[in-house]
Amino acid sequence: MKSCIFCGIASREAQASLVYEDALCLAFMDLFPMRPGHVLVVNKRHAQFVHQLTPEERAHLFETGNRIGQALRQTSLKPDALHFNINDGKAAHQTVPHVHLHVLPRYEGDLLAFAGGIFGKPLQMLRGGTKRTVLDRQAEEIRLALGFRSLH
Ligand code: AMP
Ligand code: ZN
Numbered sequence: 001m002k003s004c005i006f007c008g009i010a011s012r013e014a015q016a017s018l019v020y021e022d023a024l025c026l027a028f029m030d031l032f033p034m035r036p037g038h039v040l041v042v043n044k045r046h047a048q049f050v051h052q053l054t055p056e057e058r059a060h061l062f063e064t065g066n067r068i069g070q071a072l073r074q075t076s077l078k079p080d081a082l083h084f085n086i087n088d089g090k091a092a093h094q095t096v097p098h099v100h101l102h103v104l105p106r107y108e109g110d111l112l113a114f115a116g117g118i119f120g121k122p123l124q125m126l127r128g129g130t131k132r133t134v135l136d137r138q139a140e141e142i143r144l145a146l147g148f149r150s151l152h
Contacts, residue, residue, distance in 0.1 A: 002014075004097070010026055010042065017135035019139045022064075024057055027040065028139065031130060032124040032125055033117065035113065035117055036105065038103070039068050039103040040101070041100060042099070043061055043099045045057065048089075048098060071142050075142055079105030080108050081107075083104040083106060086099070086101050
């Protein structure tokens with residue numbers, strides 16, 4: 001098993017609810033979501049920091065995040081707004097040292113639920129995260145909105 005969990009997901013050694021994949025990046029549901037529908041877009045090649053990506057990888061990561069955000073808006077989750085967020089280093093709360101873009105649904109007046117997502121993360125982790133069936137269903141909805149039915 002790879003030491004980096006996101007490399008493990010990219011090589012299919014670790015489980016994930018996949019939303020999208022191409023030659024440069026892949027996207028999957030966050031196992032401990034801040035809000036339902038929280039997607040991570042991950043550069044396939046391992047690098048911890050944004051500045052370690054090639055210009056092409058950097059541009060592609062955001063372009064893919066944008067496409068996924070647009071797809072998310074078309075799902076039954078119907079977010080009012082989105083966060084596109086990268087935590088680039090430990091002091092910026094990067095917990096997985098492999099570059100990833102968070103695409104995160106937000107709703108009018110959801111500050112308390114959002115704060116619950118932040119402060120409830122340790123508890124979510126103790127419980128093993130969101131049920132795989134729930135994450136798979138969300139991933140499928142986003143894939144359909146993107147125009148993909150299934151991934152290999
Ligand atoms: P960050 O704090 O920016 O490094 O974000 C890492 C994200 O990865 C967090 O939102 C975690 O909930 C998420 N995460 C950690 N392990 C997994 C996993 N095995 N599958 C999916 N998401 C994960
Ligand atoms: Zn990695």
